[in-house]
Amino acid sequence: MKRFVKFLPAFLAAALLAPGHLGHLLAVTPPPTNSEPAKPSSITATDLFGDSVVAKGKGLQIKRSELDQAVSMQSQAGAQSQGIPTAQLDKSALDFLIRLHLLLAKATDSEKSNSRVLAQKVFDDLRARSGSEETINRQLRLAGLSKEAYLAQQADRMTADTVIRRxxxxxxxxxxxxxxxETNAARFEQPEMVRISHILLSTRDENTGAELSSDLKAVKHKKAEDVLKRARAGEDFAKLADEFSEAPGAKQNHGEAKISHDDQSLPVEFKAAVFALSTNQVSEITTSAIGYHIFKLWEKIPAHKLKFDEVADNxxxxxxxxxxxAELPHYLEKLWKEADVQILDEKLKK
Structure with a gap:
């Protein structure tokens, strides 16, 4: 249930993402959306020392090239910007890889096959939301990943999740x-929400994310004005969103969404515009850092508490x-000992 998703991050963040846990394996990661291409490091450890084995165990072998790739992905995720030393980043990435390999070694062929199918389905859903496979492939290229590598990573994460649950x-x-x-009632309180449809005319370059020139922005604004006239003349707003909106997922959900005042991911201008509307009203053109927005409000949903039956399964x-x-560290420690894992690179032992 989508409304319940707001509760899950606050409750599960510590459990799923805590340092030393493998919780980040449980999350299916969308392709990165960096607006700037990832800057490759001038020289990697593999370049300097060859593709040596840095860790091994029963049924487990991790080479320097695999570690370099994991470190690169952590760096692109922002770890270096948080001031984490390179040596610590190397050890963290190696620990992640060892745990992943230990879990994958416990998986059956059927589990691995099912995960590959599910990873492809997730990718297909992302493609539908983004409007085209090229959009996703472009984002992957910016992060230095191929579609095949991305699918393999997601399948491995899903397989690890399956093993943990089993x-x-x-x-x-x-x-x-x-x-x-009953003892955490406040967690289930839902703020006032609105159900809207949304059309975005982006003022960002689709390849680089850079802001468009004034001339190109003027062209986009003129198009937004034309779309607004058609919406206010009574044309089907969902069809207009399908045809004109450049928002991710617009063609899949016809631009429809539910939002609340509490949603910190949305521009302030966005929320101010939609909460000022009356039912069935179409907004003026709203300008934000990413483009020109047109909204139609369908429904105002008063603040309320979710019923137990609505949230029980989730x-x-x-x-x-x-x-x-909570049990995962103990289970992984057991697997580590059974596999007799040895870290061969002296620098990574410290």
Whole structure:
């Protein structure tokens, strides 16, 4: 249930993403959206020392090239900008790879096959939301990834998730879920929301993310004016969104969305415009840092508390994931010992 998603990040962030856990394996990562191409490092450790084996164990071998790639991905995700030393980044990436390999070694061929199918489905859904496969491929190229490499990474993460769920048995009952619901009532309060449709005429270059020139922005604004006239003349807003909107996913959801005042991911101008509308009203053209927006408001949803029946299934899943994450370090330590993992690079041992 989409409304329940707002609750999950606050509740599960620590469990799924805590340092030393493998929680980031459980998340299916969308392609990066960097506006600038990733800057390759001038010289990698592989360039200097060859593709040596940096860690090994029973059924496990990690080479320097694989570690370099993992470090590069962490760097692109912003780890270096947070001041993490390179040596620590190397050790963190190696720890991640060892844990991933240990889990993948426990997977069946059927589980791996199912994960590849699911990874492709997720990619297809992303492609539908973005409007074209080229849009996603362009984002992947900016991060130095091929489609095949991205799909392989996502399949591995899904396989690791499957192994965790199979191997770490947790039984969360309806009573457990209801107890959490009743003792954490504030977490289930939903703020006022609006259901809208949205058309975006972007003022950013689709390849680089750079701001368009004044002349090109003027062309986009003129197009927005024409679309606004047609919307106010009574044309089907969903069809206009399908035809003109450049927002990600517009062609899949016809520009429709639910938003709240609490949504920090949206521009202030965006929220101010939609919450000022009356039902069935079409907005003026709203300008933000990413382009020109036109909104139509369909429904205002008053603040309310989610009922237990609405959240029960997702709540049980969240509590199960949390309990599994609590046991995960112990399970991984067991696998580490059984595989007799050895780190061969002396610098990575320290």
């Amino acid at each position: 191997e770490i048995k947790v039984n969360v009952t309806d009573a457990d879920a209801r107890s959490f619901y 709540l049980k899943l969240a509590l199960t994931n949390k309990a599994q994450q």
